[in-house]
Amino acid sequence: MDLELKSKTAVVTGASIGIGRAIARGLAEEGTRVVAVARRKELLDTLVAETKAAGGTIIPLVQDIVAEGAANKLAAAAIAELGHVDILVNNAGGSRPLPVDAPDSAWDEAIALNFTSYRKIAHALLPQMIQRRWGRIINITGKSEPEGLNAAFAAKAAVHAWAKGLSREIGEHGITINCIPPGRIMSEQIRRNYPEDYRERFAEEEIPVGFWGEPEDLAVLAIFLASPRARYITGTVIPVDGGLRRYQF
Template sequence: MDLELKSKTAIVSGASTGIGRAIARALALEGVRVVAIARRKDLLEQLAKELHAAGGAVIPVTQDIMAEDAAKELASAAIAELGHVDILVNNAGGSRPLPVDAPDSDWDEAMALNFTRYRQITHALLPQMIERGWGRIINITGKSEPEGLNAAFAAKAAVHAWAKGLSREIGRHGITVNCIPPGRIMSEQIRRNYPEDYRKHFAEEEIPVGYWGEPEDLAAMAVFLASPIARYITGTVIPVDGGLRRYQF
């Protein structure tokens, strides 16, 4: 299927490894010019070289998403590189388990990383999307079944609510907003924190398809939602989890 993505432009945050890297790679191979954002310069440059050799275009931009005014700086840098931005993939973030007595500063940091930066960079890019009458905003979020107190879960729930409301405001401009909560997707952190025997047992007992996903499994959904073909899908939360989640809607 031709996803009609050739000549489109995109920003992907958290693009040095894992899900972000897979999305940046998949978009680039579809002909999208991608600004890939992360803190690890060497990994971004390696990705850019790989994609260049494969005929894709990735522009590495090293940036700490938590820096003051990071969202405005990233939006300006991407527009300077690309001319305009059609697709935004908000992917940077991280788990933040906290004790009940955690200080406000820990909650503030988690909310800034996992919600506020998504909102800020999106709103910084919206005017030029509205002017062009087209855009795709894709948020990589998290599960809605917390097994404990984790500030990232609260922040990702905020992303879901914000994205739904935003989708109703900007749909008439040809802009869609969707969220993808990952299931158990293999990554550096997963391999470091969960031994192989645990992963095997968990997959057999909890994941209907019987295995942990790869970043490319989620990237396939992100690329589809980024395409003109997905024009009638907005305001949704679409898990990519091998059937892990148990709720019926």
């Protein structure tokens, strides 16, 4: 299927590793010009070189997305590089398990990273999407079954509610917004925190398809949702988890 992405432009945050890297590279290989945003320059440089060898174009942007004024700075830099931005993939984030007596500063940090940055970057790019009457926003979020107190879960739930509400406002302008909560997707952090024997046992007992996902397993959905082909899908939360979640909708 031709996803009709060859004339499009995109911004992907958290693009240096894992899911963000897979999405950025996948979009670029479909012909999209991509600004890849992350803090680690050496990883971005490697991504640029690998993608160029595969025939795609990625422009690296080293930036902290939660700094003061970061959203407007990112939007301006991306528009300067690309002319306009058709697609935004909000992916940067991090898990924040917290004790009951955690200080407000810990909660504020997690909300800023996992919710506020998503909202600010999207709203900074929305005016030019509205003007062009086309856009795609994809948010990589998190599960809705917290096994403990984790500020990231609360922040990602806020993303789901914000995105659903926003979808009602921007649909008339040809703009869609959707959320993808990952299941157990392999990453640096997963390999560091979960031994192989635990991963094998967990997959056998908890994941119906029987294995942990790779970043590319999620990237294929994000790339489809970013395409003109997905014009009638908006305001949704679509898990990519191998059947891990037990709720029915």
